[in-house]
Amino acid sequence: MEIHPEYSCMAGPVSAGDAPIILVEALEHTYGGFKAVDGISFSVKKGEIFSFLGPNGAGKSTAINVLITLLALQNGKATIAGHDVKTDPQKIRESIGIVFQDITLDRDMTVWEILEFHGRLYGMPLAERRERIEELLNLVQLDAKRNELTKKLSGGMKRRLEIARGLMTRPLVLFLDEPTIGLDPQTRMRMWEYIRSVNREGTTIFLTTHYMDEADQLSDRISIIDHGKIIITGTPWQLKNTLGQDLIYLETSDNPAARRLLESLPSVREITEKKQGIVLMVNEDGTRLLPGVIDTLREAGIAITTINLKKPTMDDVFVFYTGKEIRDEGQQPARGGFLRAARH
């Protein structure tokens, strides 16, 4: 599902200046009998931060592994910077940087050696390599740790070093697979800052995450992905707006009656029924609408026991479109979601 046609990858001819840097069409990947990626299509524009948001096991990493040429492309078509993933993996390897989901630093090498090794792997000339290492050590503030073995670094430092390594070769696209998994909140914030500053310098970022707030705050556009399929794509703002401007949660003495009654109100976009109450998605400012809602119910003789009003969050969007909460493996900061809370 696409929100606006102009964001659709298939929408009309793209001008040369605005050509997508990643273009994926009907990508499928099957492990044994399990379809991990089930026909996804999307495009990423040059210079944007694009996120795959989905629970663990949704197929995000599989999709990334196909794009970075670590898994063979089975079905569909994918191009990065004009190079075909299937026929020209060498060109793609030269033009991308990757930060893997789990730490892939050699414990027995120093910070400087990790970067030097990476630069040499990609055939960077000596002078350029040395200069770039200094630049990156400054960027990720690991200058003082240059001769430290990586096993002595903290989790956040390791991640920063991996990001620096991913940037070593000035890639056109940087793939970040769950970049802040297992990091404390302060470190996550700083990591986001690094990612943003890297993006400002012109690197296109492709991110996967199962953190709602990360997708929400970092991305220019998000694709919500579950069971190997893209469910919806749009800017964080657009996604949240599909749920209306505000969400009103009500518990009343007669929920079905209240629902029928309120559905006729002009600003109410949609009403979903929860276990104990109902959630109104409304098109106008909820604070102004609320008195009218209360009056309507009171006139009909329906008593209100609980009332709550909030802006839709990415959690709400996710629950709305996937019909469930994210399957998390810990670390997800507890955040009260309306649609979520209502389900308990």
Next chain:
Amino acid sequence: MQDGFLTIYWRDMIRFVRFKSLLVSSLLQPALWLAFFGIAMASNFDAVMAGMPVPEGAKAVGYLTFMGCGIIAMTTLFTSLFSGIVILFDKNWGLMREILASPVSRNHIVAGIALSGVTKSFIQAVIIMGFGVLIGAAFFAGFTPLRIVIGIAGVLPLGSDCHFHGKPGGAPGCHDASYHADLFCKQCPLPD
């Protein structure tokens, strides 16, 4: 890129020299083997063998020389084996993904690891030979200096089994490179 194998080689050698205690023990151990086995048993065996006739065309060497070659072969074998296994560990720990996702050709990965294995076992062989000569082994007995040089130069690219020239009967050596390649192909199928 034509020098990818040198990068792989460089990294593997860093790991080899990084930990001084491991490095020293890996270099001293073969020499100690030679000292224990060689010196302890040489006098006994030499005494036993002294009265036996030498077969036609064979060349009699001392027990220490005979033993030295065996120890070089054994050391080379194990060093080669463990150098190849590095790839397996890299793959299990996910470190290999960085290399696989880079433009370095797969052949260069194999070549780099094989080369570092050759280097390691060559260093060890040289130490054993030096130590062996010191305690009385006669490597390259009866060889002209030119033959020794040709012998060493000729086998260097394939593995450090130059020492077998000193072995009576010329037992076949173990080629490091083939060990690595074998290990690699069987255990670590790499995607293109």
